[in-house]
Amino acid sequence: MGEERLIYHVDVNSAYLSWSSVDRLSWGESDLRLVPAVVGGDAAKRHGVVLAKSVPAKAFGIHTGEPLSDAVRKCPDLIAIPPDFKIYQRYSRAFKAICRTYATAVQDFSIDECFLDVTQTTAYYHPVETACELKDRIKAELGFTVNVGVGPNKLLAKMAGDFEKPDKVHTLWTEEIPEKMWPLPVRRLLSVGRKTAEKLNLYGIRTIGDLAHCEPANLQQVLGNKQGGHLYRYANGLDDSPVLAEPQEEKGYSVSITLPKDVRTAAEARKVIKRLVDSVAMRLRSKHRRAKRISVQIRSSSFVDRSHQRTLDHATDITREIEATADQLFDELWDGVTPLRLIGVALTQIETGSVSQISMFDTKDLERERHIDQAIDAIRKRFGTDAVSRGVDDKKLPRVGKKYEARFEIDRDQ
DNA sequence: TCTGGGGTCCTAGGACCC
DNA sequence: TCTGGGGTCCTAGGACCC
Known part of the structure; x- marks a missing residue:
């Protein structure tokens, strides 16, 4: 049996909205946290859901995840701004860096949440005071507020952090469970x-x-x-899971897109799949991993989800091989009639280590495919994701994963 | 209610093997 | 040719999280 632990859960209040607000303040613009405002996707692209809301927006009954159109109905003066994940990554790293100075182990839970094991620190003797200090330091140094939940394990710390927001410290000790939880x-x-x-x-x-x-x-x-x-x-407040400081290895990589308009032909679908595979395969290679299982997901215009997957006899990171499999899976999955709202591709059964020689290609072609992938990856690393595409005229197509547009092309079919 | 995107984990049934 | 059971892998789908 372990000793009594002391765990903090740190959660950024309305993270995306706070971070966008702080960024805008630095440009001399007004503070969106003080008015009814949300961060949300582009409704014209059918990405229009609320990702984060201000406290005044919440007062209008606006919920995270609801369609932007509903939110505007509840509050006609609502300000809606698009998300900017680049700046979110920056603020996320910044507040986690401060957290690390307080703990022996910090577990990344999501972009705006982490767990701290502070058992072996001076916080053990002043749990609430230290949590307040951490919260106030983040506010003073970075300009946004967090909630800190304090408890004897991760579950209770997280439940505590959820109590009253924003800018609060709450405890949930075992003896407080009957009263507070x-x-x-x-x-x-x-x-x-x-x-x-x-x-x-x-x-x-x-x-x-x-x-x-x-x-x-x-x-x-x-x-x-x-x-x-x-x-x-x-x-009953029981949870003995440890605060895992090591970054956890991903079990899979996936990408999907809700299409601006329903897709009704196989040709259109193939173009989308090509872009999805291109994006997710590049991510896979950048982590030096390979995948054994490939799956394709579709969502019909009436919101029925279906998926189809195949486990290969070898793991691969070759774009063309993944694409060929995904195309085949799609053909087996789709009835050719149902309008499609969403298409997705996922790579799972991830392997790390030396590169497999087995592939759908013979040795010479395999070399060639590997070279093409490496060349494209290298160009994108140097000049940005936008610098090169793989031979689809993508000006009219929805963007997938990271943004890119055709500036010049490598067309492997020539 | 006109409903995003990227993940994790679990279940249930079937195939296949011993 | 009929019977049984356990283990493992595979696939499809569901539930949940932020």
Whole structure:
């Protein structure tokens, strides 16, 4: 058994909106955090959902994930700005760097959240004071606010960080569970989503306390062994997962796009797949990894998702090989009629290490394909992603992954 | 309600092997 | 030719997270 731990969860308040606001302030523009404002995608491209909202926008009942059009209906004066992931990466790195000065281990949880193990630091003796100091330092040095949740494990720290926002420190110690956590609706418990909450409600389980006092065997009957046991432990505040400081290796790489207009022909779909594969394969190679499994996902205009996957007998990082497989999977998956709203490609079963010689190409062609991929990767590394494309006239096509446009082309079919 | 994109983990059924 | 069971891998889909 380990000793008592002390964990912080640090969460940037309305991260995208805060970061865009701080950036705009540095350009002399007004502070969007003080008015009804959201960060959202381009509605004309059908990417129009709310990614982050200001506190005044929240007061109008605007929720993250809802369509921008609904948000505007709730608040006609709403200001909507597009996301800028470049600056978000910068601010993300900056606040995590400050976090690292307080902890022996920091786990990246997402772009705007991290866990700190501060057990072996002086914070152990002043948990709340130190958390306040961390929060205030981030505000003073970087200009945006965070919530810090303080608890004996990651679950309770994260639940605490969620209590009251923004710019707050909360504790959730084991002895505070009945008072602070059990009265909350089950939906608020980490890993209880809409579906699970509905299912639990059917059995009269409404609060986290109800869940905590269930017979675990009954819960496992309803939710399955794994999820049942897992939620029972969570509801009782039990979580012994460590703060993992090492960056976790990705289990897969995926890319998908909601198309500005439904795709209705195989020719159009192939162009999209080409661009998706190009983008995700480059990411794979940049990490020096290869993938054994390739999957293609489609979403119909009526929001029905389907997918098809194939495990190869070898791992590959060759764009053309991935594309050929993805094309084939798509042909097997699509009925040729249903209008498609979204197309996606995912690479999983990731391998690292020496390059496989096995491939759909013979040795000479394999060399050639590898050379082409390397040449394109190198050009993009030097001159930017925009510098080269792979022979699709992409001016009319939606952009995928990182932005790029055709300036000159390597056409491998010549 | 006209509904993004990138991930992780789990389940269930079938194939295949011993 | 019929029977049984366990283990592992594969595929499709679902739920959840930020």
